[in-house]
Amino acid sequence: MLASKTLYTICYGLMISLFLSGPLLYAQNKVQKKEKRHFLKFERWESINYPSFRIAKDFKDNDIASWIDQILVSETTWQDHFRAVYEYSGDRRTITQHFGFYDPQSDVWTNTGSQEISYNINGFPLTVFEDFIEETYSQTFYYSEEGRLDSLHFDEVYDGGETYFQKVELVYVTPDSIRILYHYDENGEPEIDDSNYFLQKDGHFYDVYDYGDYIDRYIYYDITFNDFLKSLFDEFSMIAEYNDEFYSDEGEWVPYSQKSLTLDGDMVIEILEEYYIDGMWFPDYRERYTYEDGNISISTYETFFEDEWTSGNRTVYNYGATTSKEEELSVADYKLSQNYPNPFNPTTQIAYEISTPGKVLLEVYNVLGERVATLVNASQVAGEYVTSFNASGFPSGIYYYKLVSGQHQQVRSMTLIK
Structure with a gap:
């Protein structure tokens, strides 16, 4: 087993x-x-x-x-x-x-x-x-x-x-x-x-x-x-x-x-x-x-x-499990997943899904709100995607990554520990 x-x-x-x-x-x-x-x-x-x-x-x-x-x-x-x-x-x-x-x-x-x-x-x-x-x-x-x-x-x-x-x-x-x-x-x-x-x-x-x-x-x-x-x-x-x-x-x-x-x-x-x-x-x-x-x-x-x-x-x-980490998304929705691993050092993976084709922007910000990296800036078809973030040149701390797809935006946090 x-x-x-x-x-x-x-x-x-x-x-x-x-x-x-x-x-x-x-x-x-x-x-x-x-x-x-x-x-x-x-x-x-x-x-x-x-x-x-x-x-x-x-x-x-x-x-x-x-x-x-x-x-x-x-x-x-x-x-x-x-x-x-x-x-x-x-x-x-x-x-x-x-x-x-x-x-x-x-x-x-x-x-x-x-x-x-x-x-x-x-x-x-x-x-x-x-x-x-x-x-x-x-x-x-x-x-x-x-x-x-x-x-x-x-x-x-x-x-x-x-x-x-x-x-x-x-x-x-x-x-x-x-x-x-x-x-x-x-x-x-x-x-x-x-x-x-x-x-x-x-x-x-x-x-x-x-x-x-x-x-x-x-x-x-x-x-x-x-x-x-x-x-x-x-x-x-x-x-x-x-x-x-x-x-x-x-x-x-x-x-x-x-x-x-x-x-x-x-x-x-x-x-x-x-x-x-x-x-x-x-x-x-x-x-x-x-x-x-x-x-x-x-x-x-x-x-x-x-x-x-x-x-x-x-x-x-x-x-008889009743708890849920998040509400189930409909097929017409989109999803930005928690990065993995988290905390991380120095690389991590970010997965996301988009339901309609179009311009996709995935960016990383520090705690001051300054953009420190652009991971995706391209037109993509509907589907699932995974991208990497290498923070070898960044100090330890909390960072935020934001997904923008059409009219949708979503932000999550991640922790870099060195």
Whole structure:
């Protein structure tokens, strides 16, 4: 399960494993030779047919109001520990979770941060921004005019001001074969790594890591890359997978672990994770679900220890969200979105929509009302747009950006922190 309640750990790790790796740069002819070698090995991979991809409740269309993580403090007593309260935009394309820890001694919830996820009109993620305790984390997804994912920007600011930045570029060797290039700075020097690639074959999505003398793969069954991308931040995205198989010197794939789903009709009632040791599968972890009115009401996490299953953690879900970040816009309206990330240093993205063609002006002002940058000054057709603002030459502070389209004007603020 890729639950958004665990994005600070699971999804962060997922995106790191999906898009990030160590430095390596191949010349074009070497890449082509390696690609041919990959495909020769890939032809020997085997598919396993069992129900795999299920979304019990779509994150973008649900009405989850909150969830609460609880820990088992006695044989029958569950105690609140951590929670998220949801806030949706009117069009359900921006979703915010407000996180908090519970102190049982004072009976008080303490706010620890928030996470905001935005989607484009086709259901693909655009931005993820998380402000958690003393650290901020952000991802920005960029798509081609054809709608395919072309690149990803990853930023993190740690407690104390240390920053990390990486750009991930997707190179489509064929429509079903995607080479992943990782651009990042270490000690100020730009480096590139391409030890990861995606493949689509026989209806399955493969995430493959090539470390030269070691090749490792994840297999997501009965799902395309685009479907996987759309479901990446869904509250309940259930995918059965073999993972961490490696290609041995004997020319065989050796399994390491696998996940499998147990279904009751169309509903997933259990996800089991097992490890492969000496030719046998051994259980390690499972997540079990109970339903109420067709919705998951409780998910319980259990580990297999000393030949029995034990549980010490569960999540309780509440439905019926009523809050909204903004009134839903009609198709005849226009929209200026909050910049992302915000606060930012030194670059940020500004998205906007216009419903009628015409002259568009997007400008940035300081707190004195002085115009400091013009980001857009052109005639544009109706549609969605994203532009960048680079404030590397500006001091820290609050800035305002104004969109003018026909008779419409809208202003938002943003914060630059250096």
